[in-house]
Amino acid sequence: MARLPDARRRAELLDRIVDYVTAKGLAELSLRPLAEAVGSSPRVLLYYFGSKEELIVEVLTQAGARQRELFAKLPRDAESYRVTMRAAWAVVSDPKQEGIFRLFFETYGLALQDRKRFARFLSGVVENWLDYLEKPALRDGYSRRDARALATVMVAGFRGFLLDLCTTRDRKRIDRAVELWIEALDSLGPSGSP
Amino acid sequence: MARLPDARRRAELLDRIVDYVTAKGLAELSLRPLAEAVGSSPRVLLYYFGSKEELIVEVLTQAGARQRELFAKLPRDAESYRVTMRAAWAVVSDPKQEGIFRLFFETYGLALQDRKRFARFLSGVVENWLDYLEKPALRDGYSRRDARALATVMVAGFRGFLLDLCTTRDRKRIDRAVELWIEALDSLGPSGSP
DNA sequence: GCATACTTGAAACGATTGTTTCAAGTATGC
């Protein structure tokens, strides 16, 4: 009978492929250099993944999983937003994570120009985080509208800071900015503005 | 004697090319489709611009100029940050400007993965805006460090919000978020945090 | 150990890439 066709070898390959793409980027990705870098051949990559396009889908899925692992370590339901956000920034601003966010922003940029191809990426890239972040605000008494707006501010801020960090790597300046930003947000209360 | 070799025809071409790239993106740009779209030929594009790479440099320069024109209309030295930032958001969040920011974010993502090729883009993409934005804060009595941090917050916020807007086009939610954000920043004073 | 599948290498395919060659076309200066 048939033995399992894929499984382990495929997973090992995918892991090394994600490393390569994280380092080299998505836009210029080509099968032959990729295959050589991961110790394989174009023929084998297509055998296991079907096509370049399907391979990219798997790479992005895997990269998304790596990104989500980062946040899984965060303390849920801490005493305050201040504490949670500081912890979150400490985690995502770790230089070891730069590659994954570089890939994230590259994918994001490509997705905005080719919405059909990256439809899955785009549909979750904001919405998933809003859902995730508005919940604590709702518990704190914010209206649904303001809870989503507050979540929007947080998503925008983190992404803006990370974009800056990937660009300049000027941790001191950006850390200070994040501190000011958190402090400012802390002044907001569930009553909202006039 | 020689008549001027380039000048007008070249400028007309470049203008149409920028329109095309703004609509179709940079990553998949190819000379033959581009030439057809702007009513020209690959031969002519290379004649006027030398190479695809030089053409892209000019496109990005021109796109950057278009982006800067947007901010030139803003009221300088208004009564308060609140007013200035609201006006700035109104300008950049105009749906007519989406294309230019889509191209901006695509370029940004590509630049992060190919720093050498986009060195000029990267060197200005944060620094120019910090220089521009920290000045008013310095006049308001902020320390140099905090003025730069505050400018960092503003750059990050605007970019995060614009990224969201390009993705979801959910103006109502994001407008509300910008309002909350401006209000929060307004609570900060030149004394800084503890 | 035979048969059956899974796995892989080598090579070629057709398409597309940026760019070059070469020649014809076109407008200008005198």
Place this chain on the structure above:
DNA sequence: GCATACTTGAAACAATCGTTTCAAGTATGC
């Protein structure tokens, strides 16, 4: 109107792309 330079079209170039073909290799089930 001749000469000169700028401009352009058609075609070919070499390189690279994702993918396919075909055959040999390898491990497994019985």
